[in-house]
Amino acid sequence: MQPGMEGNKVSKVTFVLKSNIRQYGMFTALVLIAILFQILTDGILLRPLNITNLILQNSYILVLAVGMVLVIITGHIDLSVGSIAAFVGAISAILIVNLHIPSFLAIILSLLLGALIGAWQGFWVAYVKIPAFIVTLAGMLLFRGLTMLVLKGQSIAPFPKFYQGMSSGFIPDIFSGSNLNIFAIVIGVIFSILYIFNEVKHRSSLHKYNFEVSSKTTFIAKLIVMVVIINVFTYVLAQYDGIPNILIILLFLILAYSFVMKKTTMGRHIYAIGGNEKAASLSGVKTKRVTFWVFVNMGVLSALSGLVFAARLNAATPKAGNLFELDAIAACFIGGASAYGGIGTVGGAIIGGLVMGVMNNGMSLLGLGIDWQQAIKGLVLLLAVAFDIYNKNKSA
Template sequence: MGALMQKTAQHSPKRSTESQQLSLKQMIKNNMRSYSMVIALILIMLLFQVLTGGILLRPLNITNLILQNSYILVLAVGMMLVIITGHIDLSVGSVAAFVGALAGILMVQHHVSVWLTVLICLLLGALIGAWQGFWVAYVKIPSFIVTLAGMLLFRGLTMVILEGQSIAPFPKTFQNMSSGFLPDVFHGGEIHLFTIVIGFAASLLFVVLEWRKRNSQKKYGFAVTPASMFTLKLAVIAAVIMIFTYILATYEGIPTILVILAALIIAYSFVANRTVVGRHIYAIGGNEKAAQLSGIKTKRVTFWVFVNMGVLAALSGLIFAARLNAATPKAGNLFELDAIAACFIGGASAYGGIGTISGAIIGGLVMGVMNNGMSLLGLGIDWQQAIKGLVLLIAVAFDIYNKNKAA
């Protein structure tokens, strides 16, 4: 008996290691879509870096990528929650245009202060989201129909209040929201030292949080990835953060809009992954009837998801108006399609219940890099639209393939 126990003890470390290896394989299998999109993003960037002769990853172009895609990424964050619940929102582009038009009227024509205007516009976005959420959640009209009606309604209202004309220019303070940069408090000259410091702090914080998370998982008996793989992962991600911030530091530093995006990503990732509300959102998308029977107030959650989408659509409209320095009737055109495509490319399921905020950002970056790279190569908008449509179809087909394989 003692010999048997000794033999078992001798083999237990090996079994533990095998368990860790299986956990890693299972993690890769469960997150195949996310990993494949990260790999695809890297390959696309390397491809266009070669084809454009090194232009893609120049500091100026990297900064332009952030500024050009910021409003789509904001929409993608909200759209991901809508899609996870099993719905869709086709009105976000028109809502963004309508809010941008109202901002122009208030700031340019009536000289309302910038911060008061921003507050009014965000509240308007919440009201619009509540309007659409009421019809979807409580009246049970399909979200496709409600938001299609909203797309037509708010596009028409935009043209009415602008009377077919653009309004410009916006105050400099408002423009800085989309095109400004954090000041260099260390006055580093050619290198933006404050950006380097922020990059180092972000890398260190990421490493500390990941180690604490891993130690907590081990404490409660959860399987974790092998230490070597975990250390390699931390080293790679920390290096990417430092390289990225160094590239920004060689130009103007960190754009203000990047700070806003980072705050949104962190906040919404926390809500989706660490809160009861987030679990309810995923439960509704997985099986709404089962969620309702388990005590989740499905109507209320769906309603607030659309309210949130309205607020982020309003924020996107403000960011776009600030970058364009004008409120135009054509603003927000096809924003909804880019945001939806970013979510599906980033791992959202067409059936609901699956998706992550980070996935939406990765999907948005894939779309943004493709747009930027094809523009640098001189491809026309016609080919760009065709290629983006093909990429979206492949992404959804991949999702359905994985779902059928799992079944």
């Protein structure tokens, strides 16, 4: 082999390794954190019951993270999501419990209310040009106050079974397994096949346009690892009650928003605005309209988060949604979103949310108080943003 060819091969391997580290670094961190707490908790963390609880306990934060990452990519921030979640949860309780409106209709009306709130805030940010920090800080205070007013300082409960099932229900096993939920295992196999098909198609597309790709051995190893993780995960769920309803909602949101951000014009415009708003405007991007709809979307997902949280508690409470905004923002930054805008992925935000969730759950199982948990989460967030700034300065 000629020296030049060997050097090119080494540089190619180095490029692929760096790309994989950037892409999968946080996922690797999640796996290592889970293994650490699995050891420290004597195997409690990854028991079927606790895995299911992890999904249920963090579902409303993950819903918020999906919307928040779009806001952060555009270079903005939303501090009002927790208060909006609480307010919409309170309104849904009044509609369902007090006014006896059917749950499905109340859910639709609540999501529309979230869209209106998002439009209200998006108007001030996009068209009046008030900084999002100020607008959403005002929204945080406004909707927290309105929540207290409509609930009159009291909780409203209980919700109907249909409403509760959104957050705490499970998909029934159509195969009627005795000790295992066979449907969950079948879903794992189907999802594995779809994953392999999508990855092979994506790799072929990269080859077609002469982009750098990992070696065939690395690619196959990656597929094997991911298929094992998917099927082990669904097998663990099958040992309890199977697949939670909220997990299906989350998977739909992740796939839909990932598609929008990667494959559509809207997604490219969102990234363009975060990268350089003036340049995007000069390129023909309707920056005001895109920003407006990003906040409308955030309002809808805040409403959904509030509905999920109320359904899990089986009550609407005045203090619902407390600090949700901080957990959602932290999930996005830990998952690789840039504090400067223009960088971030939906998948990364979900991984960041799971890192926070596993840390919370693991520390609770170890008996660490909420004071230590908050301190450690704050330190992790600071390190994540510092790492982002370090990479930005290094590449400048």
